[in-house]
Amino acid sequence: MSSMSPRIAELIDALPVEPDEAVAPNAAFQGLLQELSHKQVPIGRLNRLWVLGTLQAKIAAAYFAWWLRGGYASADKRQRTLNETHLKAALKLLGGMSYLRGAIMKAGQIMATHPDVAPEQFADVLGHLHFEAPPMHFSLLREFVRSELGGDPEDVFDQFETRAFAAASLGQVHRARLKGTDQLVAIKVQYPNIGRTIRDDFRNLLALLTPMRLSGDWDNLKAQFEDIRHMLDLETDYEQEAENLRIARSAFTEDDGIVVPRVFPEVSTRRVLTMEYVGGLHLEKFLSTDPSQELRDQFGHKICVSVLRVQYSKKFVYADPQPGNYLFMPDGRLGFIDFGSCHFQSDEDIECLADAERAYLGSSPEAVRKTYVRGGDLTPKQAADDTRLKMYGQWADWAWEPVVHEGPFDFGDRDYFRRGASLYGELIRRRYMRSRPSNTWLIKCIYGLRAMLAHLKARVDLGAIFREENTVSHGQDA
Amino acid sequence: MRVTAEKKRETRRRIVEGARNLFNDKGFEQTTTRDIAEAAGIAAGTMFNYFPTKEALAMTIVDEALQEAGTEFEGRLRGDETLDEALFAHVAVGLRHLAPHRNYVGEVLETALSPFAREPVCEQAQEFRVSHLETVQELIASHGPPTIRTPSVMTMHLYWTLYLGVLSFWAADESPNREDTLVVLDESMRLFVGSLSPESENGREVTDVVDVTQNR
Ligand SMILES: Nc1ncnc2c1ncn2[C@@H]1O[C@H](COP(=O)(O)OP(=O)(O)OP(=O)(O)O)[C@@H](O)[C@H]1O
Numbered sequence: 001m002s003s004m005s006p007r008i009a010e011l012i013d014a015l016p017v018e019p020d021e022a023v024a025p026n027a028a029f030q031g032l033l034q035e036l037s038h039k040q041v042p043i044g045r046l047n048r049l050w051v052l053g054t055l056q057a058k059i060a061a062a063y064f065a066w067w068l069r070g071g072y073a074s075a076d077k078r079q080r081t082l083n084e085t086h087l088k089a090a091l092k093l094l095g096g097m098s099y100l101r102g103a104i105m106k107a108g109q110i111m112a113t114h115p116d117v118a119p120e121q122f123a124d125v126l127g128h129l130h131f132e133a134p135p136m137h138f139s140l141l142r143e144f145v146r147s148e149l150g151g152d153p154e155d156v157f158d159q160f161e162t163r164a165f166a167a168a169s170l171g172q173v174h175r176a177r178l179k180g181t182d183q184l185v186a187i188k189v190q191y192p193n194i195g196r197t198i199r200d201d202f203r204n205l206l207a208l209l210t211p212m213r214l215s216g217d218w219d220n221l222k223a224q225f226e227d228i229r230h231m232l233d234l235e236t237d238y239e240q241e242a243e244n245l246r247i248a249r250s251a252f253t254e255d256d257g258i259v260v261p262r263v264f265p266e267v268s269t270r271r272v273l274t275m276e277y278v279g280g281l282h283l284e285k286f287l288s289t290d291p292s293q294e295l296r297d298q299f300g301h302k303i304c305v306s307v308l309r310v311q312y313s314k315k316f317v318y319a320d321p322q323p324g325n326y327l328f329m330p331d332g333r334l335g336f337i338d339f340g341s342c343h344f345q346s347d348e349d350i351e352c353l354a355d356a357e358r359a360y361l362g363s364s365p366e367a368v369r370k371t372y373v374r375g376g377d378l379t380p381k382q383a384a385d386d387t388r389l390k391m392y393g394q395w396a397d398w399a400w401e402p403v404v405h406e407g408p409f410d411f412g413d414r415d416y417f418r419r420g421a422s423l424y425g426e427l428i429r430r431r432y433m434r435s436r437p438s439n440t441w442l443i444k445c446i447y448g449l450r451a452m453l454a455h456l457k458a459r460v461d462l463g464a465i466f467r468e469e470n471t472v473s474h475g476q477d478a
Numbered sequence: 479m480r481v482t483a484e485k486k487r488e489t490r491r492r493i494v495e496g497a498r499n500l501f502n503d504k505g506f507e508q509t510t511t512r513d514i515a516e517a518a519g520i521a522a523g524t525m526f527n528y529f530p531t532k533e534a535l536a537m538t539i540v541d542e543a544l545q546e547a548g549t550e551f552e553g554r555l556r557g558d559e560t561l562d563e564a565l566f567a568h569v570a571v572g573l574r575h576l577a578p579h580r581n582y583v584g585e586v587l588e589t590a591l592s593p594f595a596r597e598p599v600c601e602q603a604q605e606f607r608v609s610h611l612e613t614v615q616e617l618i619a620s621h622g623p624p625t626i627r628t629p630s631v632m633t634m635h636l637y638w639t640l641y642l643g644v645l646s647f648w649a650a651d652e653s654p655n656r657e658d659t660l661v662v663l664d665e666s667m668r669l670f671v672g673s674l675s676p677e678s679e680n681g682r683e684v685t686d687v688v689d690v691t692q693n694r
Contacts, residue, residue: 136664137559137562137566139559139567139570140566143570143574144660146574147655147656191661192657192658192660192661193653193657
């Protein structure tokens with residue numbers, strides 16, 4: 001604890017606060033920590049875990065509190081007191097959201113050890129909103145599957161494995177064979193009622209935050225929060241995911257070497273998703289086999305194609321290109337599996353993006369500036385803020401760098417990734433993340449894709465893939 | 479002599495059938511013993527030779543359903559379950575077999591199994607309680623932590639309280655496919671197992687069920 005305190009203090013010092021509050025941020029932080037540790041377990045649901053029990057989680061919660069306080073530091077005393085009450089209630093609610101335990105702890109851990117890069121990674125963690133449903137033993141699973149599919153899993157499938165082979169965020173994944181066939185399937189089963197619980201909790205959380213009348217970009221943030229809520233709805237609906245899988249699957253041919261699992265709708269429901277089993281390794285395990293550079297480049301290429309293909313041919317922003325969603329198959333094919341969090345672009349989104357791409361590649365500064373104002377959904381005052389526009393420019397340069405680069409780009413270049421990470425962090429620190437909701441997903445996609453490729457240390461000719469896949473703006477531009 | 483025994487069985491069956499339909503249509507409270515006797519085509523007085531009270535009759539229906547459940551449960555037991563899973567399965571299978579009677583079974587159980595009753599409401603209810611708790615004790619002995627082979631009276635009381643809580647939740651559960659009951663049951667059984675001994679405080683661990691190394 002003592003070794004991390006000074007760094008946390010620095011982090012807190014860096015947070016935007018009003019002078020009267022800034023006098024003793026550290027003391028206030030300590031106070032909050034103390035208060036949190038004396039909080040009682042909420043009684044809401046039976047046997048809910050108290051999420052904020054660990055030090056890491058408390059740090060994350062304290063950060064959240066500071067961040068919110070920054071938004072109402074200038075409010076009058078009465079409003080501030082009111083806000084404090086809501087804040088306490090919100091923290092209490094957060095404490096009961098046991099399925100967020102891992103996410104919150106991870107955020108706190110990152111902040112405790114690397115406060116300098118914390119904000120962006122923190123946002124990243126929250127952005128992924130990685131849930132953890134409680135594990136189900138087979139007897140619970142059986143009762144649930146029975147009511148969903150009308151029969152015991154052992155009867156509906158052949159060789160149903162009673163132990164899950166993977167955890168999913170809202171449940172777990174079991175392996176079996178389709179009845180009377182050789183087809184291996186992965187069956188993703190949601191923990192009963194978790195979707196409703198999460199939706200209710202988020203509704204309540206928003207209801208607590210809304211009357212706080214936070215200043216600054218709160219309205220925009222709220223819009224994004226609503227968007228996340230909408231996303232949650234989608235993520236808890238496996239029928240929607242099945243539909244996304246079907247669409248995405250149709251975007252690839254055998255030659256692409258990219259496998260989006262087939263869905264078996266007759267044994268799927270909103271809460272049970274049965275798909276073709278894709279045998280392969282996750283990124284970490286794949287890397288531990290010490291793959292050649294050539295192999296890493298080939299997989300890197302496929303990962304880029306996978307994301308750009310669904311974006312330009314199916315209007316999906318694949319917001320979640322992260323290691324859990326790719327499987328490296330022994331025969332060199334790439335398994336592309338999780339379509340729970342896809343954002344469908346509207347025609348306006350597409351047009352907006354295509355404009356930005358054309359402006360950027362056409363290198364007209366005035367046109368580029370206009371796309372920032374439009375894409376960022378900026379108020380006139382914000383649009384006149386040169387620092388803001390300059391930072392958008394830097395971010396765009398960073399994002400485009402691998403595309404405009406001649407030939408294969410080395411994503412393993414640590415300096416490249418670090419520059420992006422610090423830019424991303426700076427944008428969040430300055431609260432410049434305001435933008436059209438669809439951009440939020442796009443930014444996650446751009447950032448997530450580069451993070452994945454950095455990990456893989458792949459060299460990919462992204463420019464060539466972009467020209468090949470982007471039929472929207474590139475076609476007209478070439 | 480033989481004919482009488484058979485006839486008796488036949489009458490008994492008619493009473494049970496008639497009662498089941500009436501309970502289902504009108505509810506337990508609204509159904510009178512007279513209604514049941516009428517439906518079975520016997521005199522009201524004769525009814526009492528078979529079932530001394532309406533509760534006894536209803537508990538017989540419940541008991542029959544639960545006996546089938548018990549057979550299914552035993553056939554399904556793999557032996558490698560954790561205790562909370564075994565206890566979960568025991569109750570869950572029972573609820574599934576009671577589902578066709580859910581319309582009225584809540585009312586029946588409320589009366590027959592009332593924790594406030596000074597003495598057993600009827601013989602069947604008492605038998606039901608004893609046999610259910612015996613199974614639980616056996617499961618604790620076979621699946622529980624080595625330190626707790628013979629649970630205390632308090633422990634069994636806690637179990638029974640939780641079980642009645644689950645039953646009452648189930649009887650009124652409006653969620654799709656009554657999935658909320660599964661959650662309440664899961665959490666109740668984990669809570670109970672957690673109370674048995676300090677080592678098993680958190681019930682099972684994630685790793686018991688899911689190979690976490692497979693994923694991220
Ligand atoms: N079709 C499949 N074939 C093989 N494994 C699969 C398949 N679908 C899922 N899995 C395994 O299950 C894990 C979780 O699946 P998935 O990513 O779809 O769940 P999720 O609920 O969206 O989880 P998260 O939000 O953490 O990504 C995967 O990382 C993978 O290991």
